Amino acid sequence: MSTADLQRKSDLLRRFARNGQFEMQPGVRREHLLRALGLIAREPAPVTRAVIARRTGLTSATASSLVAELIALGLVAETGRAESTGGKRATRLEIEHDAYLVVVAVVRTRAIDTALVDLAGRAVASRRVDVTGGMEVSTVVDAIRELTAGFESRVLAACVQVPGVTAGGVVVDSVQLGWRDVPLAGIVTEAIGAPASVVNDVDAEALTEAVDADDGAIRLVVHLGEGVGAAVTTGGSLMSGATGRAGEIGHVRVIYEGARTKCRCGLSGCLESATSMSAMLGDTYTDELDEHDTTLLASTAEARERMGFGARALARALRISSALIDPQEIVIAGAAPALGPHFLGTLRDEYEMYPAKGTTQVPIRYGRPELSEYLGPARFALASVLGDALPLTQAS
Amino acid sequence: MSTADLQRKSDLLRRFARNGQFEMQPGVRREHLLRALGLIAREPAPVTRAVIARRTGLTSATASSLVAELIALGLVAETGRAESTGGKRATRLEIEHDAYLVVVAVVRTRAIDTALVDLAGRAVASRRVDVTGGMEVSTVVDAIRELTAGFESRVLAACVQVPGVTAGGVVVDSVQLGWRDVPLAGIVTEAIGAPASVVNDVDAEALTEAVDADDGAIRLVVHLGEGVGAAVTTGGSLMSGATGRAGEIGHVRVIYEGARTKCRCGLSGCLESATSMSAMLGDTYTDELDEHDTTLLASTAEARERMGFGARALARALRISSALIDPQEIVIAGAAPALGPHFLGTLRDEYEMYPAKGTTQVPIRYGRPELSEYLGPARFALASVLGDALPLTQAS
DNA sequence: ACAACTTTGTTGACTAAGTAAACTAAGCAT
């Protein structure tokens, strides 16, 4: 494909992506294009124009026209013919996974990880920038610019993940970075010329775990690390709450029977003071530890006992939370999977110890460490442009 | 208006209402009609065709066409002229509040209350049927038929409120009525020829309280009565959970320090065993009591002490719940307002006793007893037909 | 008083995106 050709397509797609956001008209056409795209992306069986017509209820003429536009945009390609089902063989359609890219930047206290993710969820390039001293916004922008150099025309959207409270593209309050009210999404959008969004680390993780949420499943995802946070996803989207603080359950009191340990927040009896990785594995634990070292820390008798206590505290919070929102499943993510089956078993036992009448027992599982952490942010970025049409399942 | 004329309009509107639900096309036109209708209904200042054009971004030509259709449907009427703003005086538009009706049926253990509610939220007719022995589905259908007799052509939608677990128009499990898996919505739809929906009592109450939720506000509504339940509303719609059991927090354990009292569910330490009206006011309390009698029960020293205990238990549940979903406000509804300012004050004090870092203090208020209980179900019914265009604010 | 300007709302020509139905293309079955 020629460069000029690619540029033209890219411009078309940009305009298309913007449509829903800035135009008044809800755009039926856009809706239909996304539906068709979604079908092609998700359906396990080969998708053809005829299939799109049947599944959407649109006529075959319209289906053809939609597919033609998706091919013109470079999002879809014809890939051979399907088997005959008694008549003419149909033309298979597939997503052009490597046509476009999403930029993800994960901002940590001492480093920035950036990645270019394709439409299948594969990271085709990634880089780490170590940062000494304070984290500056300009450093983040530079890191993103550096990674995307040469790929500009293929970049569809971007997402920056930061620790702390975020709302509507603004970093409202990040203690870890020392940022307050930074309009990061706007700054990055300006810098790279593609729509950028901002997401909190716990929310990003929840979106990663909701990667197969093709249904409108409700998930409660709990992050265990140096701190404790939670997030609720419905389908592929987040519940962010009235002030963007939904899920900040770390410092809610759950232990009332003579709470001994004081939490770093100053109060005692917080969920975090019992269930955070630091609380269970000791102060030597940090979020930078790898899985092996964490597992090692969890093997001492003392850690085991504290994990039991932590599981009990978490179970208390989970019972109320799951009764309130009635999720399909509860996912314990963050560094928790390194704690192994014993912790999960204890947590389940504690959780099921007091089965509340009228509620269903919700399955609890660990997060899937094999999922790339870029998946959630990439989904978030893509959602702002293409809705939930492309699932990014990281088929590798 | 002639009967034949009314019938024709009614047919038109029925077809219109059905559109979004059974047709494939998202229907931009329908969306635009509802937007226009919503503007006319909510805007405090007089709404004219020109206003609709400006606010929706559509052209004045389209606005005229939309208004013409709304007038043809009988939903809107021209009501005089507005003041001049430097040019031709505009024609005011207003909702024809009494053009159409919504049927609400509230099914209790020993009675059925039915009401015809107009588009302003006023109950224009209501009736009570006392039931001895078991509650039968046919009795409910008869009660609805009897009330709607003579109004059939003006009935737009219906909603049946039942105690228990409901999901998608089906009464999944109602211990109080002894019903399981009754497809009530389908039965009523069949009987009256207008789309019917089914809603649980706690959810209905939450919708009533969300009556001024023109924004997308998140509300946590807690019902206190013989039992304890909760519901979460976002904007005007309910979060029902994966299995329709969202909000069933009554039998979640919240008291762990040597819970004395055994709950009727068999376990001990349940929220309900501390915070239900029966737990706080004694076994003489029933949901049939009026506000005065309830206030009387709450005035004894013993009740006061138990209300303190109940407030503490509820505060525990509220802290976790509000941290998780970050609502705009928390509403304590059901029979609770009869407990007076003392209980609410105690609850607020208990709630704010352990302010969790990273969360905002959420205002807690009582439900508004002056709101008709038919409002919530009527909103629910209307939402299935007209979306959230008509707010039903019960402008008396 | 009257021309000039504003604002409201309607009308008519045009456009985008759908449908229905006829048609072409390509396979299978007797």
Add this chain to the structure above:
DNA sequence: ATGCTTAGTTTACTTAGTCAACAAAGTTGT
């Protein structure tokens, strides 16, 4: 070979928008 089935395209028509011109009804400056 002929007919039947499925896939996809083409053509004529419909719906619901836009834009631009215009009519109707008001206000304001001289």
